[in-house]
Amino acid sequence: MPRPQQNEFASFYAKYIALATGENISEVIQNHSAAINEFYNSLPESKADYAYALGKWTIKDLLQHLIDAERVFIYRATRFARKDSQGLLGFEENDYAANANVSKRTLQGLKDELTALRKSTDLFLESLDEQQLQQIGSANNNPVSVNAIAFIVFGHLLHHKNIIEERYL
Numbered sequence: 001m002p003r004p005q006q007n008e009f010a011s012f013y014a015k016y017i018a019l020a021t022g023e024n025i026s027e028v029i030q031n032h033s034a035a036i037n038e039f040y041n042s043l044p045e046s047k048a049d050y051a052y053a054l055g056k057w058t059i060k061d062l063l064q065h066l067i068d069a070e071r072v073f074i075y076r077a078t079r080f081a082r083k084d085s086q087g088l089l090g091f092e093e094n095d096y097a098a099n100a101n102v103s104k105r106t107l108q109g110l111k112d113e114l115t116a117l118r119k120s121t122d123l124f125l126e127s128l129d130e131q132q133l134q135q136i137g138s139a140n141n142n143p144v145s146v147n148a149i150a151f152i153v154f155g156h157l158l159h160h161k162n163i164i165e166e167r168y169l
Contacts, residue, residue, distance in 0.1 A: 001025070001133045004148035008136065016155025017148065019162075025133065025150040029122050036157050037118055040066075041111050043164070048107035052167040059168060060102040062160055063110040067117055068096045070153055074121055077149040080137035081128055090140030125150050 001024055004017060022028035043059055051058045057065065072091050079088065102110070133147040144152075 001130045001147050004145055004151055008143070008145035009148035009152070010140075010142035010144065013144070013148065013152050013155075016159055017151045018155065019158040020151045020154040025125050025128075025147065028151060028154050029125065032154050032158065033118065033122055036154070036161065037115055039161050040114055040157075043107065043111070045107055047168060050168060057097060058102070059164070060105060060107055060110055061097055061100070062164065062168075063107070063114055064100045064102045064105070065093060065097055066157060066160060067110070067114055068100070069093065069156055070117055070121060073149050073153050073156070074124060076137065076139050076144070077128075077146045078124070080135045080144075080149070081132040081146045083135060084137065087138035087141070121153060125153075 003023060006014070009017065020028045020032065022031045040063065043063075047059050049058045049060060051061075068091075076088055079086070128146065128150075133150070134145060136143050136145045138144070
């Protein structure tokens with residue numbers, strides 16, 4: 001299935017989708033998955049609790065955010081791929097971050113969890129056929145296709161990779 005069209009997602013997701021290079025989700029996985037895993041697993045322990053400014057997330061907060069967001073995105077994709085027509089609520093990332101208790105977690109534990117989740121996500125996305133990828137549901141009162149969610153997952157990871165490279169390392 002080709003890249004998502006603008007009518008398959010809310011406009012605020014366009015920046016994420018643009019970052020995910022490839023003409024279909026298989027190409028996106030091939031183009032980005034290994035490099036994403038390598039990047040996040042290479043984050044140094046010395047930066048685990050670093051935030052580039054007061055009130056900004058630490059590296060550990062960012063990794064937890066990536067884990068939480070990917071789980072939410074893939075939950076949405078699963079529901080929609082299985083033709084569940086119930087609209088889904090949004091999630092407030094700052095509330096999730098405030099309640100994640102990452103100070104009790106190790107950087108390595110977060111890396112391990114993200115690696116396992118990423119593998120699971122890739123396997124799930126690769127299992128979807130064209131009909132499942134075409135399914136559209138409603139999340140946070142916005143239509144979104146399973147295909148668009150797949151691109152959003154990768155774009156979101158790449159977006160935060162760029163921020164970490166620019167502001168944290």
